[in-house]
Amino acid sequence: MLVRIHVTLKPGVLDPQGRAVHHSLEGLGFDGVEDVRVGRLIELDLADGTSDETIDQMCRKLLANMVIENYRIEKLDRKAEAA
Amino acid sequence: MSFRAAVITFPGSNCDRDMAVALERAAGTPPLRVWHADAALPDRLDFIALPGGFSYGDYLRSGAMAANSPVMRAVAKQAERGVPVLGVCNGFQVLTEAGLLPGALLRNAKQNFVCRDVQLKVENTQSLFTAGYDKDAAITIPVAHHDGNYFANEETLDRIEGDGRVAFRYLDATNGSQRDIAGVLNAAGNVLGMMPHPERAVDTATGGTDGAILFESAVKSLADA
Numbered sequence: 001m002l003v004r005i006h007v008t009l010k011p012g013v014l015d016p017q018g019r020a021v022h023h024s025l026e027g028l029g030f031d032g033v034e035d036v037r038v039g040r041l042i043e044l045d046l047a048d049g050t051s052d053e054t055i056d057q058m059c060r061k062l063l064a065n066m067v068i069e070n071y072r073i074e075k076l077d078r079k080a081e082a083a
Numbered sequence: 084m085s086f087r088a089a090v091i092t093f094p095g096s097n098c099d100r101d102m103a104v105a106l107e108r109a110a111g112t113p114p115l116r117v118w119h120a121d122a123a124l125p126d127r128l129d130f131i132a133l134p135g136g137f138s139y140g141d142y143l144r145s146g147a148m149a150a151n152s153p154v155m156r157a158v159a160k161q162a163e164r165g166v167p168v169l170g171v172c173n174g175f176q177v178l179t180e181a182g183l184l185p186g187a188l189l190r191n192a193k194q195n196f197v198c199r200d201v202q203l204k205v206e207n208t209q210s211l212f213t214a215g216y217d218k219d220a221a222i223t224i225p226v227a228h229h230d231g232n233y234f235a236n237e238e239t240l241d242r243i244e245g246d247g248r249v250a251f252r253y254l255d256a257t258n259g260s261q262r263d264i265a266g267v268l269n270a271a272g273n274v275l276g277m278m279p280h281p282e283r284a285v286d287t288a289t290g291g292t293d294g295a296i297l298f299e300s301a302v303k304s305l306a307d308a
Contacts (some may be wrong), residue, residue: 013234014259016194062151065144065180067187068234 001046002076003055007064008039086110086302088130091158093119093149098135098171098282105282106132109298122153129305130167131158133174135227135280145188145230146176155181167211167301168274172228175266175276184267184276185243186235191228192259198227200290202254203265203279207247210268211304212275215296221254222293224279231278233260233267243267250275 009015015037022036042063046055055073064071088106092099099116107113114132115125124131138149149155155177162168162183170178178184191197200223205216216222235243240261243249251266258278266277281294 014189014192014232016190016192016232016259020194062143062147065147065187067179067185067236068189 001048001050002078003044003046003050004074004076005042005044005055005059005063006039006072006074007042007059007069008037008071009068010070013068085112086129086305087112087125087127088114088132089117089125089128090114090132090134091117091119091154092134093136093138093152093173093177095138095140096134096136096173098173098280101280101282102132102134102171105285105294105298106130108285109295109302117154119149119152119154122157124154124157124161128161128166130169130301131161133158133168133170133177134282135172135174138173138177141173141230144176144180146173146178146180149173149177150180150182159183162269162274165271165273167304169212169297169301170274170276171280171282172226172231172278175278176230178274178276183274184269185239186233186261186267188230188278189232189234189259190230191232196227196229197231197258198225200225201257201265201279203251204254206249206252207268209247210250210272210275211301212268212297213250213300214304215300222296223284223291224281224294225283225290226257226279228258228278231258231260233258233264233278235261240264246270248272251277251279 017038018036025033059071090103176188202221205220208218248268253263253265281297284291284294
């Protein structure tokens with residue numbers, strides 16, 4: 001099964017990268033960009049039946065730093081992805 | 084008495100030799116060198132140093148992979164037993180990622196790599212690492228990092244400040260760190276993480292000796308123990 005982990009900085013944690021991207025978008029003339037947060041996408045190809053708890057543990061132990069980051073788990077339908 | 088120190092090298096460490104030189108100058112004997120994949124540390128260590136560099140290429144997050152390497156389980160055990168552990172720069176990032184110190188190191192606030200001498204204020208002179216400094220002394224130590232922006236939540240910051248666990252503070256805003264924190268101690272006082280490089284300030288030929296006092300303090304604390 002394919003699983004995507006979206007890792008983002010927690011609200012309130014300064015995101016200098018997001019700020020720089022925000023500035024660049026404004027420089028390109030895009031108005032109305034209220035805020036930009038840059039995160040990380042990690043795609044895992046896991047054995048079928050890998051438990052939610054195991055995926056959660058992967059996130060907490062390594063993929064996200066719980067002091068500064070949040071994570072969101074998205075499970076993908078492999079057939080739909082291939083199509 | 085011989086001072087038995089170990090310097091741990093991860094793939095991508097690049098300040099391990101400087102750290103070894105600084106320790107040897109202070110202790111009179113060279114430290115043992117330990118490779119990250121070693122599951123066990125040498126016996127009877129008096130001091131463990133995690134050097135600067137870019138362990139595992141800083142992939143994922145600075146220090147994250149190194150924090151989960153076999154040797155770090157052994158380091159955590161030794162830290163628990165009270166063995167002094169110093170993490171500098173990437174070593175500091177490893178210690179926070181391993182949960183041995185509070186907080187995390189974010190990208191510098193201005194997105195730039197900062198590489199220069201900075202002035203630090205010595206906030207704590209009670210620890211084995213800092214006993215040789217004068218309280219509130221201004222010292223000069225170089226920094227070289229991209230991810231040195233110290234972050235912890237307000238509750239944690241208040242706690243470490245209240246417990247006197249801020250070892251060093253930047254005198255100028257160097258990287259956006261919360262409350263200008265440059266170095267933090269654990270609750271027991273035997274683990275210190277700092278972004279500035281004391282091992283690069285142990286010789287007048289290369290810009291001062293303010294860093295040497297830290298290593299001399301550690302050696303003296305063992306001799307006095």
